[in-house]
Amino acid sequence: MPDTTPKGLTRLAFGGDYNPEQWPESVWQEDARLMREAGVTMVSVGIFSWALLEPEPGAHDFCWLDRILDLLHEHGIRVDLGTPTVVPPAWFYRAHPDALPVSREGVRYSFGSRGAICHSSPAYRAAAAAITTKLAERYAGHPALALWHVHNEYGVPVSACYCGICAGHFRRWLDRRYGSVDAVNQAWGTAFWGQRYTSYEQIDPPRLTPTVGNPAQQLDYRRFADDTMRENFVAERDILHRLCPGVPVTTNFMTALSQCDSVDYWAWGREVDLVTNDHYLITDGRRTHVNLAMAADLSRSVAGGAPWLLLEHSTSGVNWQPRNPAKRPGEMARNSLGHVARGSEGAMFFQWRQSRRGAEKFHSSMLPHAGTESRVWREVVRLGADLDSLAALRGTRTVPDVAMLWDWQSWWAQSLEWRPTEDHDARERADSFYESLYDRHLTVDFAHPEADLSAYPLVVVPALYLATEAAGRNLRAYVENGGTLVVSYFSGIVDEHDAVHPGAHPGALRDVLGLTVEEWSPLGAGESVRITGPGGATLPTDVWTEFVVACGAETVWTYADGPAAGGPAVTRHRLGQGTAWYVSTRLDAASLDTILGAACEDAGIAPRGDLPRDVEVVRRSGDSGTYVFAFNHTARDTKVPLEALGTELLSGERAAGHLAVPAGSVRVVRLDDRRLLP
Template identity: 85%
Template sequence: MPETNPQSRTGLAFGGDYNPEQWPEAVWSEDVRLMREAGVTMVSVGIFSWALLEPAPGVYEFGWLDRVLDLLHENGIRVDLGTPTVAPPAWFYREHPEALPVTADGTRHAFGSRGAICHSNTHYRAAAASITTRLATRYADHPALALWHVHNEYGVPVSACYCESCAAHFRRWLADAHGTVEALNEAWGTAFWGQHYTGFDQVDPPRATPTVGNPAQALDYRRFADATMRENFVAERDILHRLAPGVPVTTNFMTALSQCDSVDYWAWGREVDLVTNDHYLMTDGRRTHVNLAMAADLTRSVAGGAPWLLLEHSTSGVNWQPRNPAKAPGQMARNSLSHVARGSEGALFFQWRQSRRGAEKFHSSMLPHAGTDSRVWREVVELGSTIGALAPVAGTRTVADVAVLWDWHSWWAQNLQWRPSEDHDARERADTFYEALYDRHLTVDFAHPEGDLSAYPLVVVPALYLMTEAAADNLRRYVESGGTLLVSYFSGIVDEHDAVHEGP
């Protein structure tokens, strides 16, 4: 049995999501044999396993997961263990149908996909805490455990719920944020179109309205929805910290701006022990390798420059875009190593063995339907060897030449309705500036507008529509200290409540 330190990750990690529950147990031994052949060092397990771990309320079946973790440990493979709280079982929704999220037009989603969760629902919160407690108690000391993987891709596919529980939760959040209803009226500009409130109980989520709604209300709702998901992450993280001290806790981000626009990763980066990211190439005509580099630089930046980990990408095509081209020979390794070069402590994929059934059976994997006599498998084995040989780069840091300012709140505000032009998109400016810097071989950090900029000789401000007074002061001090600031059009237009700044 190999010697492993359960609570450290040495070298670079290589592997992927492992879903053994999709396969007969007889397949598992072949899985780990091939994992060893490919140089796999870590797999993510149990992300969608709640229904099998708790088949009825309060009835637990951990035996199969015990055997999976033991088998992996016996083969020297460490485990990134999921809390399965992104996929409550069918029985849970039969008991608590109000835990299914509601869209802005009042449609309640149904069970049968994934991520159908109202994050304000108290029954969901209690059930998530319960299964997390059970897992942490059972596996805290398991020698295979290297990392906790809470939930999955918060903000995707549901970024906000508009149900009555969320409405009540939103009112409490507004009272904390604004203090008085008079302050809310002022911040939201409710004098316009007669929207004045005389009590928080009159305020609703920005549900479907006859024409455009109050933009400050919509902006606050995005903040509220993000904060509510983060509350639930922190609740699970704190359980894991208490019951399994020393084991780092993460949740997989999707920092690529085309893949998740509902999460303020600056705030989330402060809450995780290790920043991890999922990245998938978008085949929408842009130069995908530039988008990849941008996502990796943004991920490193939300990690505060510390090493991070690519927890998911694809060996070849995905299956959820209109067209899903296969990767060309060598493209997978180039992409994986691009993430490593920008600070990732390894490269993991979705998923280990390609599914035969379910929604993602045409998504590529490390072990494809075609088996080991395939180009994808040969390239996976080669990449595993390469990643293994790169162990000495673990822990190194990237030094950037330039900072590009980025703020999710500004992006949210700029993309609200009834702006001067729908072509004025903050992401378009960020993409364009990034690409120009990339083509000049400059390494880019992203920075929050109120962050420390003193290390950078050049700071670029793509359309930063929403700019707080604190951010403006920060930029003023940066320039007064000798920094060079490049500011795009449509910057510094509104404050944090989408109110246009007063003129001089």
């Protein structure tokens, strides 16, 4: 079994992308000295350096990289060494212009950015394998090497190419998947609109068409593009495993960013030795710490609950959003330790020294333009010390409370054209359900719809448009065996080929929910309706309503007005030893709390009324003990109850009965052998 821990790293990872090639060599010694001062334990090197490592075809220059790795080793800093295959050199594209990707509209992209790659290109694949082989042969035994970092953020900014090379590759992929053209016709429903094929040669990528193209073809092309990128990762990984055994291989994910929804990370998580993730705050007015928690929980879940690593985030503002505010004092530490609480084995940044040139020169860094007299630098040094004090929790696991189903392929299908309303957004539903669970102070695992769910008392399904028959059976068995399930609208509708399940909606989930949906009736822009529930309570809803027919389920909330007035809006179905809830309309996060509160009662999950909103408590537990992380995202000091005596690791103070958490601060307590207070 491959190693999953960075080789030789005995503390939590702390550092960032280091790009010494952007600076004169006279700066390198200063960098190493300041890294020591900040407590840096590992840096990522060489990710964008192909043009320097191979300045001409077959002519390599590793001398500068030798000096950098030797310098870092001398200063006790481990190296996450990149294969630079995200940006081939200009000479490569001059020799192989067909390796540049083509858009769906037929436009070939140009060299001059990053990630402009046709992943089907034989020339690219050969060149990537060659440079990876050279790096592995040279640095396999280097004492600084801790981790291999293949490529960079697969799928950003281009995942799918629509060129002629991809067309041939797609046809071969279809033959492996289906075995015959007739099977493709059946899967894609090509009898509709006369799209039937009689040979693979007639099938092209789903390029621009006069009106909506075949949705099943588009869905398969997204699968093909994802598989093709992953093939290239696996090819590089296998070279590194063969030539450099004992050093884990990873690539940096972007699990919870909608900008990278082209990658099925459930599949990718099975291929990397260590799951790593990049996360950047989306500053669009929402509570950024909630999205951060979601990203960290999702990364941990992709890792199967095992420790993972935050490989990139920002010390302060980024540079690629419409508005890029600086982080407030203390926010960087809360962000970094928030990922650690939810399973990361450290906190790494993009990047070490802030660039003076290029597209990311305004992106914050560990060593900013303002230098070591800056607030950012002082906070970086403090964070390095804090992470050093938490080294004992390495290898422990975050303790979850509930699960949420998450499926990238379902999102791909739902995002295609001609759905009942453009106002329904699967990601918005996931965000809202997660936020509601977060505000109930529950730690969330994410799970694939066909995964074993038996460990969770509550499973939430915010959006599962594409649900296989196997997923439907899995959820039914989960409820029958005592689980509590909450399902949101427009779930269970189609199978893996985007074909509507036979019979009434919601298809694969009819039996477990004990109902059918005769019709959807989406609301107009700005329209809202009310639902009424126990004791005459009312809740506002918008976007979506349904004509629900209970077939064993009881009606808990009823539409008070709107198209479905008088009909069931929220139902509850007792099945076997468990209960399944269905929410047929859109509720915001605050209103969802009412429904989820009732579901939590069914699941036996006690409320946490002792914790105020935006005070976050997360646990990690393992052989070295139990650790309680408390985050105060508010402007008021607060206290968090503790069930045992403990030591606060960032200050060394003892804690008993409760833990004082000042406004904007983080506290981490190691409990004393789980001994309860009298």
